[in-house]
Amino acid sequence: MKKAWIILAALIAGLLIGMAVGDRSPLFHDIADVVGTIWLNGLRMTVIPLVVALLITGIVQTANAASAGRTATRSVITMISILVLVTIMAAIVTPALLAIFPLDPDAAQALRQAMGAVEPAAAPPPFSEFLKAVVPTNPFQAAASDALLPLIIFTIAFAFAITRLEAGKKQILAGFFEAMAEAMVTVISWVLALAPIGVFALGVVLGMTAGAAAFGALVHYVLVVTAIGTIIMLSAYPVAMFGARFNLFDFARAAIPAQSVAISTQSSLASLPAMVQGAKQLGVGARSTDIVLPMAVAIFRATSPAMNLAVAIYVAHWMGIELGPEQIVIGVAVASITTLGSVSLPGSISFIAAIAPICIAMGIPIEPLAVLVAIETFPDIMRTLGNVTMDIAVTGTIARAEGDLEKGEAA
Incomplete structure (x- = not known):
């Protein structure tokens, strides 16, 4: 039984027990609340160091990929452009x-x-003050005060500075942050090992307080967030038609095997062989299938920033927080950037690592994420389905631009 299903079962059990107990046992509520809060704090403590380490590692890896040649550079630019567009x-x-x-x-x-x-969101500062605060005077103070966007700006500058160092020094610093990221992933995996207990406790509190309304709210969440992933998946078809000039039905038929693997495994990596076969069926040459597709799996997940931002906006809606234009802009920026650092992580870890920074930067509480991670299994199916479909479409688009489509196979 997958860990995700165990966590989901723990949430459902907690909700049902909480609903059964109701308000008859304040002591039971308090115990569950303490256990759930301790587990949630364990997740919170990993966010800042994990984001910094993953972002530096992701930028260095992306820069290395872009320097591998014209095809790689074109691929990186295309993929980042798509990530920004779908996030908007x-x-x-x-x-x-x-x-x-x-x-x-x-x-x-x-x-x-x-x-x-939850304290109401503070009124956004004037735009001029917002711009002044984007560049931190002290990155450590920004980290301590959860000022994520200024911290990310500093981290991006620092990461690109690393890419300009001579090979030996770059390897030392890149290796340090890669090791730091791996250590933080280990820490968060320890915390997530206790997820059934923490989620059960939070489910009890939710069930005792919200009752049956909790189930309807979670279904509503899944439908809204999955709708965003569905839009991205469907947008892969016009990308394939107009970017790669594939025949729509040929593309749909070639993508089905990879989509089937994606649904059953929820893994883009596991879907890679089927994606390669589908791309070759469409006439994509070996140069593109050998370079672009593996790069897409490594640094590009088309659904991630958009669905991550959708989760953050949904949490704000859930908590009754009105988001201003500045907060939305910050959310788009953070969601687009942080996806580079979390694409290689397991689903439950990337859920926290990618969405918590967006929420913190936008002034949204992250407490609901501890419950939502338990039902991420359902949106994650659409995440993977959209990713593999877009990966094939983008690979075909790059292949056409590079003259790497075999005649007679593409429309």
């Missing part, structure tokens, strides 16, 4: 979906009560 799409579509299909107000109020009181 999520910033527009997610609030629209929530406006059309909002969470039931009574359920939202019950969920907010279960998560504890």
Whole structure:
């Protein structure tokens, strides 16, 4: 049984027990609340060092990939452009979906009560003050105060400075942060090993406070976030038609084997052989399948920044926080950037590592993430499905630009 299903079972069990107990045992509520909060704090303590280490490692790896030749450079530029575009799409579509299909107000109020009181978001500063604060005067103070965007700006500058060092020094620093990232991943894996206990405890609190409304809210969350991934998956088809000039039906047929593996494994890496076969079926040459597809799996997940931002916006909706334009812009920037550092992580770890920084930067509480990670199994299917479909479409687009499509196979 996969760990994700065990965590989901723990959440459901906690919700059911909490609903059964109701408000008859304040002591049981307090014990569950303490256990859940301790586990949540264990997740919180890893966010800053993990984001810094992963972002530096991801930028160095991306820069190394881009320096491998013209095809690699074109691939990196194309992939980053798509990541930014789909993230902007999520910033527009997610609030629209929530406006059309909002969470039931009574359920939202019950969920907010279960998560504890949340201070209303502070009024955004004037835009000039916002710009002044983007560059930190002290990156350590920015880290200590959870000022994620200034910290990320410094981290990006530092990472690109590492790429300009001579080979020996670059290897030392890159190796240090790679080791730091691996150590932090180990720490967070220890915390996630206790996830069934922590999620069960949080589920008990949620069930005791929100009752049956919790189930409806979680289903609503899955539908909204999955809708964003569905849009990205469907957008891969026009990319294939207009970018690679594939026949729509040929592309759809060639993508089915990789999509089938994606649904069953929820792993882009496991889907790579089927993606290679599908790309070759469409006439993509060996140069592109050998370079672009593995690069796409390593540094490009088209659904990640958009669906991560959608999660953050949904949490704000859940907690009754009105997001201003500055917060949305910050969310787009952080979601687009941090995806470079989390693409190689297991799903449950990347969920926390990628979404917590977005929430913190936007001034959104991260407490709901500890519950939402338990049901990430369902959106994660669409994440992987959208990723592999877009990977094949982008590979075909790069192959056409590089003259690496075999005649007679593509429309």
